Amino acid sequence: MFELRSNPQATVKADLLSGLTVALALVPEAVAFAFVAGVEPMVGLYAAFIVGLITAIFGGRPGMISGATGALAVVMVSLVATHGVQYLFATVVLMGIIQVLAGVFRLGKFIRLVPHPVMLGFVNGLAIVIFLAQLGQFKEMGPEGELVWMQSPALALMLGLVALTMAIIHFLPKLTRAIPSSLAAILVVTGLVHGLNLDTASVVDFVRTMTGDANASLQGTLPSFALPAVPLSWETLRIILPYALILAAIGLIESLLTLTLVDELTQTRGQGNRECVGQGAANVVTGFFGGMGGCAMIGQSMININSGGRSRLSGASAALFLLAFILFGASLIEMIPIAALVGVMFMVVLGTFEWSSFRIMRKIPMADALVIVLVSAVTVITDLAIAVLVGVIVSALRFAWDHATHMTAKTEVDAQGWKSYQPQGPLFFASVTSFLDLFDAKSDPDDVVVDFRDSRVADHSALEAIDTLAERYLREGKRLHLRHLSPECRQLLDKAGDLVEVNVLEDPTYKVATDRLAG
Incomplete structure (x- = not known):
């Protein structure tokens, strides 16, 4: 059950290098989602480490990466703004308990009731969301402290580095697969920027922009255990229960849909109910160690799969590398140009989007084509959970109408x-x-x-x-x-x-x- 290398096709080298690549990409994502949720960057980084490690070892899908996500962050922000971060930690614990119960009562099987057009819409919508999230990296601090779009030559340099990163990721596998192309691209672009002393934003610049603190750093300590500082009362439960239910549903839907996608990519089968238990246990622990909670991350999972990560070792090593960055290697990680990480995520977008959906639009029933477009649009406008529910309801109503006649x-x-x-x-x-x-x-x-x-x-x-x-x-x-x-x-x-x-x-x-x- 706890064997890290459970996939016979995986190799230790591929898993470790893939884990390192994922960890590098996790840093700005965790910081950005912490900022969205209204908490400190370290709260997002701790969540990425704890959730990533526990789900990698105990979850139902080897090779899938979990951590702090934007889908959860947008729900958390109102809770944090109204009641404070301690109520968020209590909510994450309750969210985890609900997810564990979903696994115990074997509710993960119902993800198979999601129609294929909804899956296509989910994948396309999420690819668009990932793309739009990267556009924020093309902004810089304006003269009055506001974020404004980059101007030339800074914009030209940023675009050039992004293009170079994407070119390395695309062409390097044609020459060698000794090292994951995403990792090679990050190292090459980082070396080029510092070797030529190019003036472009780095990870530490991003952190300081997000926090508004000119001295902010990714240097941290080990997360420590602490009970959430909230009253043990019915009033507390009344406050956190609605948020916990919503977060648990969003987390499970995103995780199980990502599990299904990774299943298709690897031609293997994950265990939905075990993933529910693993995600829930990870969130319970995260809440007690000062993390914001999380779920599966489709972008990082795609990076891991494309970089050769297949077994539990890849996800576990990504989490441990991330912890090592926090404890010992913050100064090195802070040097990485944001352009390199944006390039990696743009390649994830290209690999995630189902381009074949354009080709099949005229070959499938009009109702299915509309569901694909609808789910994609709702994913971008609102969030994943609502989009999937809308897609399932529309598909069910269409089925009912067709079979009624x-x-x-x-x-x-x-x-x-x-x-x-x-x-x-x-x-x-x-x-x-x-x-x-x-x-x-x-x-x-x-x-x-x-x-x-x-x-x-x-x-x-x-x-x-x-x-x-x-x-x-x-x-x-x-x-x-x-x-x-x-x-x-x-x-x-x-x-x-x-x-x-x-x-x-x-x-x-x-x-x-x-x-x-x-x-």
Whole structure:
């Protein structure tokens, strides 16, 4: 369970170098998200270390990177502004407990109910969000202390370094794979900037701009254990519970969707329920050690996978490298040009965006194409959780509408004069009207059989429709016989009495989702 190198295709060298590359990219991301949440940079860095380490070892997806994320930060900011950072730590602990319970009750399996168009929209939207987040790096401090867009020649230098970084990442693998191309690009661009004494922003400049402190640094100490300094009362629970529920939902949705994406990239299968438990445990610990909490990070996960990281060692080493930077190597990390990290993230954007979605737009149903665009737009405008929920709801309504018109029935009359109806298609809330219109109680013979062998009785509306049909035949003094009903329909016996005949031996059992694949 705790074997760090669980993937036979992974190598120690690839995992360690990939982990180092991810750690370098994690630094500005964690600082930026801490700033969004309204907390100190070290709160974001501690979260990236603790969440990254625990999920790498105990989570359900080797090779996936977790840490502080923007999706969670935008929810945290109002809590911090209103009640302070200690309430955030308490909220993160409760958030983690909720996530652990989601894993214990095996709710991770329901991520498989997310339609593929929603997945495409999620990936495209997140790629756009990552791209837009990097545009802030092209701003500098103005004369009145505000952020303004860079002007030439600073902008030209920044763009040139970003382009050089992207070129190295693209072309180096064609020559050698001895070192991850992203790491090589960061080292080359850093050496070039300092070797030629080029005037461009570095990581420490970014930190000082974010904090407004001219002396700010990434140098820190080991995180220490402390109970959140909040009253243990119902009032505290009333304050933190709504935030904890929202954060837990966003964290699990983003983590499980990222897990699914990494599954596709690596042609392996992660364990959704184990990931829920791992994420939850990581957040509980983070809250007690002064971190802002976190979840899976699609950008860093893509960097890790593209750099050759496949096993748990890659994620664990990324977290440990990050801690080493905080404790011993802050001065070195602060030297890295922001342009190099922006170039790395731009390559992540190019690799994350599903460019094939443009090609398939005319080949798939219009409704699916609209779902892809809708989810992408909502992801950019609001956040991931809302976008996924909107996409699932729209897809479900479209499915309901389509299948509401697909209810038909085969009919035949046997030698005894009994008329048999064989409904074709699912019977649920949207199709009950079409189902009832298939029958003619006044003209049918005295004995009518409804055979549900080719129809699925899906919900309570379907049960009520069957009961309504039984009452229609009862009023006409005729006998209605039901065959191949699901077990849920047996409750109709109480209402229909002797008029309803159910073949229990052949009743099917339906499963919407199972735990077998979720782990």
